[in-house]
Amino acid sequence: MKVLSVASEIYPLIKTGGLADVAGALPLALQGLGIETRTLVPGYPAVMKAVADKAVKLHDFPNLLGEPATLLAAKHAGLDLLILDAPAYFGRMGNPYNAPHGEGYSDNWRRFAALSKAGAEIAGGTLSDWRPDIVHTHDWQAAMTTVFMRYAETPEVPSILTIHNIAFQGNFDAGIFPWLGLPSHALAVDGIEYYGRIGYLKGGLQTAWAVSTVSPTYAREIETPQFGMGLEGLISARAHTVHGIVNGIDTDVWDPETDETIARRFTASKLRLRDDNRIRLCENFGLDNDDSPIFSVVSRLTWQKGMDLLAEAVDALVAMGGKLAVLGSGDYNLEQAFLDAVRRHPGRVGTVIGYDETLSHMQQAGADAILIPSRFEPCGLTQLYALRYGCVPVVARTGGLADTVVDANPAALASKSATGIQFSPVETWSLIHAIRRTIDLYNDKKIWLQMQKQGMKSDVSWDASAARYADLYSKLQLMAK
Numbered sequence: 001m002k003v004l005s006v007a008s009e010i011y012p013l014i015k016t017g018g019l020a021d022v023a024g025a026l027p028l029a030l031q032g033l034g035i036e037t038r039t040l041v042p043g044y045p046a047v048m049k050a051v052a053d054k055a056v057k058l059h060d061f062p063n064l065l066g067e068p069a070t071l072l073a074a075k076h077a078g079l080d081l082l083i084l085d086a087p088a089y090f091g092r093m094g095n096p097y098n099a100p101h102g103e104g105y106s107d108n109w110r111r112f113a114a115l116s117k118a119g120a121e122i123a124g125g126t127l128s129d130w131r132p133d134i135v136h137t138h139d140w141q142a143a144m145t146t147v148f149m150r151y152a153e154t155p156e157v158p159s160i161l162t163i164h165n166i167a168f169q170g171n172f173d174a175g176i177f178p179w180l181g182l183p184s185h186a187l188a189v190d191g192i193e194y195y196g197r198i199g200y201l202k203g204g205l206q207t208a209w210a211v212s213t214v215s216p217t218y219a220r221e222i223e224t225p226q227f228g229m230g231l232e233g234l235i236s237a238r239a240h241t242v243h244g245i246v247n248g249i250d251t252d253v254w255d256p257e258t259d260e261t262i263a264r265r266f267t268a269s270k271l272r273l274r275d276d277n278r279i280r281l282c283e284n285f286g287l288d289n290d291d292s293p294i295f296s297v298v299s300r301l302t303w304q305k306g307m308d309l310l311a312e313a314v315d316a317l318v319a320m321g322g323k324l325a326v327l328g329s330g331d332y333n334l335e336q337a338f339l340d341a342v343r344r345h346p347g348r349v350g351t352v353i354g355y356d357e358t359l360s361h362m363q364q365a366g367a368d369a370i371l372i373p374s375r376f377e378p379c380g381l382t383q384l385y386a387l388r389y390g391c392v393p394v395v396a397r398t399g400g401l402a403d404t405v406v407d408a409n410p411a412a413l414a415s416k417s418a419t420g421i422q423f424s425p426v427e428t429w430s431l432i433h434a435i436r437r438t439i440d441l442y443n444d445k446k447i448w449l450q451m452q453k454q455g456m457k458s459d460v461s462w463d464a465s466a467a468r469y470a471d472l473y474s475k476l477q478l479m480a481k
């Protein structure tokens, strides 16, 4: 089976968050199931540089929504890539979506419509020797692919849209409509019209044959106004085609036994070796090297991630004897709040503002627990990395966090199935209570070791979930017949 995946970022070439991890790992997992995925990605400078000496030209688009573009093909890190080389759209250094001062680029509507248009053209048979059986789009940046497919003259290919985060919808002024080259009836409630504006994710939800999101709990949550962010009606209306499939992780990139970026490699039976990573972590974050538990954060510093709640809980965490190592970037005020916490608690709180893949591995390998107080979390990946590295996840009971971490309640502790701590509601007092519970569990060395080991046994691979995607693709193929 041949799948065209369309994504605006892909690990290891360009990553701002979890979408890149999934776009990079799922094709590899599907390979073993006889599914050949080609991924269409924008030709950002980082991508063009990585494939400079191996990319071959496949097709020219003389006028892709107003600008010329070239479609290239290259293999990289086991991935089969189709690269949309369009310097006017993607030849910008830095963050793929935002200008240096942090605002989204004003022409994002055109950049990602162009990506999607190219995807639709490929689905329609632009490449004479390769046409996909299934089109799989990710998030609003690729969601217009199925919209262009719906209004094209070529027969439609079965499709699936995966929502990684419904908070990002790609909503734009209706004035862009003439530039998209769609027929006038596409600007309707069963097309891309969205409360008088144009919604890319909304259009994708309307036109993709199936919809998935990245955990079963989030799939249910987005049917409600609290989580659906305006799209709950549409999600509910097609609930029978909305699938919740939990993400896996690339267990080769995230393997404590072989990870070359950490100070000391370890396994579940040699957890004492973790101590070297703990020491390195303390050095890097300026923390006292003592026995008290180290809580870590690897996150965008945003409201979604509940980082304001954690900023409010820092003093209590330190007062209870914990230490905190924060790696992240995001909202200026939150960055400042964690830098202030370092000044208030030298040796007890360490903050690194920025994005650092190597340091993130060290966090998972050296910290005792990771804090994830998200207000909503479609799946979450950092708790999965943590489980694999013997770092105990302390998570809000929402979305994929609820689905992947087994709370250390008395029954789970008695049956030795606990892998972490869940808390609810997502409020500061409740987070502080969870930190208290975590410290108590940490102080019982036998229980803590048991939880670490149980977490390391969790299946966080793509195996089960890739099989579910493969099954879904097969069902969609049958629908086309």
Ligand SMILES: Nc1ncnc2c1ncn2[C@@H]1O[C@H](COP(=O)(O)OP(=O)(O)O[C@H]2O[C@H](CO)[C@@H](O)[C@H](O)[C@H]2O)[C@@H](O)[C@H]1O
Pocket (backbone or CB within 6 Å): 016, 017, 018, 019, 021, 022, 164, 165, 214, 247, 298, 299, 300, 327, 328, 329, 354, 355, 356, 357, 360, 377, 378, 379, 380, 381, 382, 400
């Ligand atoms: N400062 C930093 N330095 C280094 N690495 C950092 C970092 N900050 C974050 N990361 C990394 O970026 C990724 C973030 O993944 P998440 O799943 O937490 O969320 P994100 O909200 O981006 O993704 C959305 O899509 C994913 C994929 O479907 C869903 O899991 C998630 O719930 C949804 O919000 C992880 O690989 C993490 O290690």
